[in-house]
């Protein structure tokens with residue numbers, strides 16, 4: 768589960784961003800919507816513990832991660848939260864498999880080749896395991912980013928604009944992969960996006976423009 772309460776964040780020199788109280792249960796698929804600048808990316812970063820709020824709390828699996836010291840929050844994120852960033856952030860000089868191994872290492876988890884092979888297989892990436900990330904097409908890199916986000920079997924899966932600039936066929940593929948992978952981990956999935964095509968796959972909606980939750 769994922770919960771926010773009285774959450775606000777203020778960038779230096781910016782207006783404070785206030786987020787509506789909200790709770791999402793294990794296995795639910797959420798669409799985080801709202802026009803540009805309403806704070807979707809900021810909220811994902813707060814949920815992942817990459818930013819500390821100015822006030823309020825983020826709870827994940829009944830633990831208040833905003834109370835954790837930063838090293839503990841980093842460890843918690845590695846084990847429990849998968850993130851697909853807008854700019855993917857793969858390590859370009861590492862192979863596809865090494866990018867996934869690194870995600871396990873940073874979370875303090877033991878090596879597990881079988882798990883990495885399984886995830887690459889499921890995402891149609893088995894043939895690319897030894898390819899360096901900078902040699903991938905954009906679509907392949909995006910699937911690797913999803914593979915890296917799920918390799919540690921997260922209970923929360925967050926994705927930032929994963930279908931922006933994709934045609935209908937590729938947008939469908941990415942949406943289905945995210946939903947399938949979230950379901951396989953029984954993770955709460957939260958996808959931040961302007962893309963109305965996603966509504967089909969994401970039955971719950973938190974709209975930041977209106978500060979409201981729609982089932």
Ligand SMILES: Nc1ncnc2c1ncn2[C@@H]1O[C@H](COP(=O)(O)OP(=O)(O)OP(=O)(O)O)[C@@H](O)[C@H]1O
Pocket residue numbers: 778779781784801802803804805806807808809810
């Ligand atoms: N690093 C930063 N420093 C200062 N202000 C920032 C920073 N990042 C974002 N902001 C501001 O915070 C607000 C929310 O930004 P955020 O990127 O979270 O919105 P968003 O809804 O994800 O937008 P988009 O849909 O365009 O990606 C905006 O007004 C933005 O200008």
